[in-house]
Amino acid sequence: MPTTKQITEPFFRRTAHAPLNIAPERGPQLAEEIFGSGRWDLLPSETEANFYAVPADKAIYLSYAGLASLWCVAYAAYHAADIASRSQRQPTAGRTEIDIGAESAERKISAHVAYAKLLFRTDRDWPEDLPAPAPEADFSSPAGRVNNVFYGALSWIMLHEIAHVHQQHSALIPAHLRVRQEFQADDFATRWILDDAGNGLYREFRVLMIVVALTWLFLHEDTVGIGKDHPATILRFRDAGALFKMGDRSAGLENAGYVLKALLDPATPAPSFNTSTEVFEWISDRLEILFPAA
Secondary structure: OOOOOHHHHHHHHOOHHHHHHHHHHHHHHHHHHHHHOOOOEEEEEEEOOEEEEEHHEEEEEEEEEHHHHHHHHHHHHHHHHHHHHHHHOOOOOOOOOOOOOOHHHHHHHHHHHHHHHOOOOOOOOOOOOOOOOOOOOOOOOOOHHHHHHHHHHHHHHHHHHHHHHOOOOOOOOHHHHHHHHHHHHHHHHHHHOOOOOOOHHHHHHHHHHHHHHHHHHHHHHHHHOEEEEOOOHHHHHHHHHHHOOOOOOOOHHHHHHHHHHHHHOOOOOOOOOHHHHHHHHHHHHHHHHHHHOO
């Protein structure tokens, strides 16, 4: 079986462009005002699934297990949204809910999520029963669209780590101050992606990508718990959601709702909804119960 390093090295070689690609209108600003003329390093690591920055060294580390874990979440998110959105648009006579179970099983959504969670504890070889990623897939193909979701979610995570370096955060401070730094880095990443996104399809896509990244964090918390120096994911989700500013017919919120439901709360029956906002608000309330801040 291939290792996560063998699976994700082709992705790693392209990750430096993710923060530039998610908000290309701000690329020059990122290059000039944030990176400046000093040297920054983007480095791989061979730990469990993790991403972190060392501000003093201007270095950001992406573990191979972390990339594999995030890719699996992106795979599950893309296919869950694809199945649910197509099902939602089918004739509704006599139907009270969307059932995506059979097609989800066929695409091995739960198996990808399970492997993603295993990687939070230790690096493990790629399972034989999961299809391997196709790093060179055209973005117009399903495999390429999964990769696009992966890079989109990774961009928010990387911008979070970039914020730690840019804002000169320190690990040598009390835990409650490190929690504050995490909120600051989240706010930087979310605003960087959304502030100049406009109100069209670009914003819809970016909102969904932020939600996929936060879904990865929810799964991490579900697996290893809440660290003393990181805030509860539900608090991070609340803060990001407050910046989305989407309309009632938002495709981004609708698909975000499908992703959160399928990956984090698949068993709970959902009521019928009239708008995307209702979908997102319902699953947001469910997450408050499933992932309490305390």
